[in-house]
Amino acid sequence: EPEVTQTPSHQVTQMGQEVILRCVPISNHLYFYWYRQILGQKVEFLVSFYNNEISEKSEIFDDQFSVERPDGSNFTLKIRSTKLEDSAMYFCASIFGLTGSSIQYFGAGTRLSVL
Amino acid sequence: GENVEQHPSTLSVQEGDSAVIKCTYSDSASNYFPWYKQELGKRPQLIIDIRSNVGEKKDQRIAVTLNKTAKHFSLHITETQPEDSAVYFCAASSPGGGADGLTFGKGTHLIIQP
Numbered sequence: 001e002p003e004v005t006q007t008p009s010h011q012v013t014q015m016g017q018e019v020i021l022r023c024v025p026i027s028n029h030l031y032f033y034w035y036r037q038i039l040g041q042k043v044e045f046l047v048s049f050y051n052n053e054i055s056e057k058s059e060i061f062d063d064q065f066s067v068e069r070p071d072g073s074n075f076t077l078k079i080r081s082t083k084l085e086d087s088a089m090y091f092c093a094s095i096f097g098l099t100g101s102s103i104q105y106f107g108a109g110t111r112l113s114v115l
Numbered sequence: 116g117e118n119v120e121q122h123p124s125t126l127s128v129q130e131g132d133s134a135v136i137k138c139t140y141s142d143s144a145s146n147y148f149p150w151y152k153q154e155l156g157k158r159p160q161l162i163i164d165i166r167s168n169v170g171e172k173k174d175q176r177i178a179v180t181l182n183k184t185a186k187h188f189s190l191h192i193t194e195t196q197p198e199d200s201a202v203y204f205c206a207a208s209s210p211g212g213g214a215d216g217l218t219f220g221k222g223t224h225l226i227i228q229p
Contacts, residue, residue, distance in 0.1 A: 045216030102147045106158040
């Protein structure tokens with residue numbers, strides 16, 4: 001069964017550093033998402049992406065965050081200057097979208113630890 | 116924006132008994148309601164979903180009911196087994212288009228007592 005893959009599984013960084021989290025969505029999917037989950041809390045929507053542009057973003061997704069689809073397979077989340085409170089699990093998800101199916105398939109996540 | 120409330124935060128049931136988790140949502144435009152199961156340290160996995168044109172959906176031991184008038188939906192697990200132990204999240208969004216992210220509830224930690 002096709003899967004959303006994310007790398008790395010764990011990223012440790014110093015406060016103020018830039019990080020890039022990488023995702024490879026399922027190959028024929030058209031919509032891509034980033035979510036974060038702070039330890040012990042609920043999953044929170046960050047941003048959705050379609051046709052090489054942001055479709056929707058939450059208030060969490062401020063100017064420190066950006067997303068990109070640099071090639072035909074990767075979908076990245078960049079945090080420009082990490083803060084302690086950015087420490088969380090970041091999940092990428094994707095859906096096919098055109099048939100009206102809304103089932104979002106999640107990757108295994110990247111645990112970001114900001115020291 | 117949408118707000119999803121989920122109860123209870125922790126639910127402990129005896130193996131073989133039923134478990135019910137309830138969610139309410141605020142945005143009457145929401146019409147897609149998935150349930151995800153998340154085991155410790157793993158990704159959320161979709162276990163069942165329902166759309167607003169349906170009042171109930173069942174898949175083996177798992178069922179979801181939706182009351183659009185009251186804006187609440189529930190997950191029912193019958194004949195619970197140890198492997199059902201996990202955190203369960205309800206969510207809401209508008210289907211189609213794909214732009215809308217899911218709004219999740221805070222999760223229910225389901226504990227199955229042997």
